[in-house]
Amino acid sequence: MSSGATTRDDLAAGKYMALTTFRRTGEPVTSPVWVVPVDDGRVGFWTSMGSGKTKRLAHTARVVVQPSDARGRVTAGSTALEGTAEMVRSGAAFDEVSAKVRAKYGVMTTITKLLAKVGPQGRKGLSYADTVVLISIEDATPA
Structure with a gap:
């Protein structure tokens, strides 16, 4: 983590981020x-259309993100x-994020796909990783 405020690069370098969407x-x-x-300066992840995240994003694009652990506990500092x-x-953006997720997370993508098929997501009929979410971070630094 760089000193001072978290940057897009800090966020993208981590393994997880806490994504806050709004009801x-x-x-x-x-x-x-x-x-x-993402090459255009955003960060991205994949999810399933019909998930809670996509339902909330369908009515408001506002998000708050922060580096976190796998349970969503934000990184100290x-x-x-x-x-x-x-x-x-x-x-192109969908393909880029999908390829980068596979490259960064490797075998975990295969494991989570299997778990999605047998878990609640699969029982709800949701497809695995059929939607990419791209996030533009608001620049808080003065020009």
Whole structure:
């Protein structure tokens, strides 16, 4: 972690980030997700369309992200970053994030795919990793 405020590079270098999305009531919901850097300066992860995350993002693109562990406990000394999310289901950005997730997380992608098929996600009929979420981090540093 760099000294001072958390940066997009700090976030992307980590294994997980705590993603906070917001219900229609404004209530925050935080989930740990994998994270990869995207060539255009955003960060991204994959999820399933129809998951709670995508349902909340469908009505508000506002997110808060912060480096975390696998359980979503934020990394000591890190700062929360405000951002705007965009969901994509195909195209160059989808392909880039999918390839980077596979490269960064390796065999874990295969394991989580299997677990998704036999777990609650599979029983709900949700597809595994059919949606990429791209997050633009708001620049908090003065110009």
